[in-house]
Amino acid sequence: MVRVGVDVGGTFTDLILVDESANQINVHKVPSTTHDQSVGVIKGVKELCAISDVAVEDIDDILHGTTVATNITIEGNGAKVGMLTTRNYRDILHIARHKKSENFSIQQSLPWQDNPLVKRRHRLPITEKLQAPDGRIRFPMEEQEVRDNVKKLKAENVDVIIVGFLFSFLNDVHEKRAKEIVNEIWPEVTCFTSSEVAPRIREYERFSTTAMNAFVAPKVNQYIDNLVSSLEEANVQGKLQIMQSSGGMASSEKATMTPMNLLKSGPAGGVLAASWWGELDGIDDVISVDIGGTSADISIIPEKTPRVVNPRDAEVNSYPVITPMLEVDTIGAGGGSIAYVDAGGAFRVGPKSAGSTPGPACYGQGGEDPCVTDANVALGRLDPEQFLGGEIPLHPEKSTEAIQKLADELSMTVEEAAFGILKIINNNMALSIRENSVRKGIDPRNFALLAAGGAGPLHSIDLAETIGSKTVMVPNYPGITASAGLLISDLKYHFNASCIEKLETISEDLVFKLDKQLKELEGQAAGQLMQDGVSEGDIEYERIAECRYMGQGFELRVPIPEGTLTEQSVKEIISGFHLMHQQEYGHHFPENDVELISLDIVATGKTPSFKLPQLEKMERSNPTEAFMYERQTYFEVDGEIKSLATPRYQREKLSANDRITGPASIIQRDSTTIVPPNWEVVVSAHGTLHATQNEEKADKSHNTEKQFTEAVMSDE
Structure with a gap:
């Protein structure tokens, strides 16, 4: 098997080729082509194959880490986004959380106001309303308003349309219907709903994540499509996989569905490689300092485990983005x-x-x-x-x-x-x-x-x-x-479902409901991985419950025991939350009731790694x-x-x-x-x-x- 890892940086594009049959490892660097990263990628792949005496058509996998999405957010040159949202809530993206980095400064810049992902004139209200806590319909959606506003956005020549309605994480019926109408009236435009991008509680974070996904989508997807075409023209027949912010790979098709998952694609491979190299030589605690031509990526890796940012804290350039990310600090410190x-x-x-x-x-x-x-x-x-x-x-x-x-x-x-x-x-x-x-x-x-x-x-x-x-x-x-970290990573997908339940009384109905929801998420994950060519026996699942104390503002992530969910499993989730709260904040309240907010499935499809000879x-x-x-x-x-x-x-x-x-x-x-x-x-x-x-x-x-x-x- 021949596998090639390609990581594009601001100055150089780095490549590594592992040929298992010939037992050889070769590396290569070419200058990055900032106008079109795929040009440098193709050039590097061809040159590395020549160095390795490997025909390009013999490559089985191309594993790619890219900074395309990151660069779009830094340069602010993403798509013109239009939004359909619940009437009276069009300014959520402007109001945000009233949280400032400098509480008493009146001169500080607030990116979500100074450079909004969706301009106010492109945020159009729709009469509709769902009701908490179960998502029942309070006011049906006015479909004619959707039609009229889609025509307005078309006249404004927006690039992407997003649909963000209140409480859609509980019931996505209105968002789905609105997307159907968008596709009827303007089939050429890309449309994302908040319930498919980030089906989570908290409307600001959900809307911001969906907006960021739309903001980077056209250029990221154009880049990936162009790269796929260029690889085909170069007669590279191997599968293209893209590194995600979470440290897991995604198929190129899946990556284009939610491109905001690539926002930390570049640094993630380096973090995985640092952990792997430390473990190779018996060193558990590592500080990874990856200094390139433009920036330095710094990550703390305790006990052989790269740290994952809590979704509630994940952000890119001050915009909240609810997506799994490895914890990496990138600063402007490089050779250039x-x-x-x-x-x-x-x-x-x-x-x-x-x-x-x-x-x-x-x-x-x-x-x-x-x-x-x-x-x-x-x-x-x-x-x-x-x-x-x-x-x-x-x-x-x-x-x-x-x-x-x-x-x-x-x-x-x-x-x-x-x-x-x-x-x-x-x-x-x-x-x-x-x-x-x-x-x-x-x-x-x-x-x-x-x-x-x-x-x-x-x-x-x-x-x-x-x-x-x-x-x-x-x-x-x-x-x-x-680039080497790309060869170590596995295919990995995250699936989430909102599931707000009080855990003070553990009934058979509650256990059955939660177990059914977990199995549905596992089914979605297995379907995606098997579609990517992973056999069922090579799939592993990590199950996570996001919990909080009743009345608490934010939740913590708690592992769910393996196997079919039982009353004992739910009790272990509750005790695990108390322990996690103690670790995070230094105290806990065992007498307080615990509330479940959502369920997460992290599905990993095991793929071949590479070995270093002694x-x-x-x-x-x-x-x-x-x-x-x-x-x-x-x-x-x-x-x-x-x-x-x-x-x-x-x-x-x-x-x-x-x-x-x-x-x-x-x-x-x-x-x-x-x-x-x-x-x-x-x-x-x-x-x-x-x-x-x-x-x-x-x-x-x-x-x-x-x-x-x-x-x-x-x-x-």
Whole structure:
């Protein structure tokens, strides 16, 4: 079987090919084509197949992570959306929850008001009303109003129509009928109902999710359709699957039905890969830092389990989106991040990026701004002739010219300015790690830092010193970690049903009703996975009940015991909720009644993964067989910037248990690992680099780490 993982970033498109029959793994990178990502994808697939001596028609699976949906939300260039909604509720998307990030500021921007997903003039009211708590019809829907308003939206030339009625999560009869009328009058337009996109309680979040789905749908679906056509033209006959925000794959057909599930498609693969690599070497607690050309994706992975955002907290650019998402913090910190002096005279780096075009100054494509990559080149940390195996030659003189302008403005030397760029970008990432670990009760000093992305190994050890982490892991293919994560993931779908029930009295009728609802959801999930080619024996189900105390504002997710639901199962759900409430808030109320809000099914279709071969054990110290050459490289030693003779080693020639002491540079096609003085690297059985400080350096840096951690703790 031949499987290809393709992850599109802001600067590079990363690819990995696994050919099980030939027992080979090959990786490749090509510049991303921002005008049409599929162009870079097809180019990369063809080139990687040529490198691997594999015919493109022999590919069985194309697994794809994309930033198309994410980019649409960032750039705000999505579809013109029209909305049909319950009369007197057209302003729900404007009012939201009256919640502001800065409670007392009158100048802050509220995206849902300043840049609404649906403009007010395109939100048209329909006379209809359902009634809580059972969804019975209070006022029938005026079908003529639907017809008239669809014609108005057609005259406005909207791209997509959504239907969002009050209480449709209890009864979707009005939304279904409204969609039928839309299809009758205007069959060419795409129409989504809130009950099919997000059948959950809370009208604002449900409407916002449906609006976001419509906002990204045309461009995402056009991209996927174009990619499918381009793969067919290239004679690639394998199945295309797309990574979802949840960390599960979806068929291309399913992905186009709910494209908002792809909003965190890009970073998800890297998180899965980090967890997998940690488990491979027996490390349970990992901080994944995936540094690419445009951004850095940071994720905390405790106990081998990537954290999932509670749906109530999921959002994209401040718009709530009720969809499963892995917890990833993305910041503007990458190799292309631009360094500058702001209007107040402060030295800053990012979030603006030079991207792949024109790219950093050293690319020689017209870029004149100093970037993080330029700093690494100027300090001798990136060898120009080794970048991407020499395919993209770098121009160090252009890096020096770009940084010189910045240095003159700051009255620094080029080396000081370059180190300043690296320190600022590393500190930005350290602050993000702090936000996602210490503020949530996690001590990052107890976690290994996994360096992913093309720029990850360049920064990881310096970053580890800043946060106090004692171990740095560099996976076999750091530059394409997110692509490798695609090969590890399984097909995964989420199915949800609103089911509001009081659990203080457990009757046979209640148990029967809940069990029937669960089986219906499992049936939907099984039907989708078997349609995707998964056999029934390879399907696993995770069942979740969302519960809260009576009168409480929000619910928590509680696992449902396996097997047919019984009275005892419901009692375990109740006790599980009390325990979850204790873990989340530090207290619980066992005497209070528990209310069930909804049922979730997470259905996983197991798919093949890939295995890393074990390396031959050699136990060499600074092996001459892997030595390439020596070059001057700048490091900060005892507070001073020093140029040190630094040997280069070819990673592909390292064996298990080999040990390399710093200063050193370990070079491979997709990345370069910088090992500072007084750090050392040991190669694991599977080829992962494990970097640790020696005791002398650890003692000297202890005070710095202690000061950083105490400063972090003092903010809590």
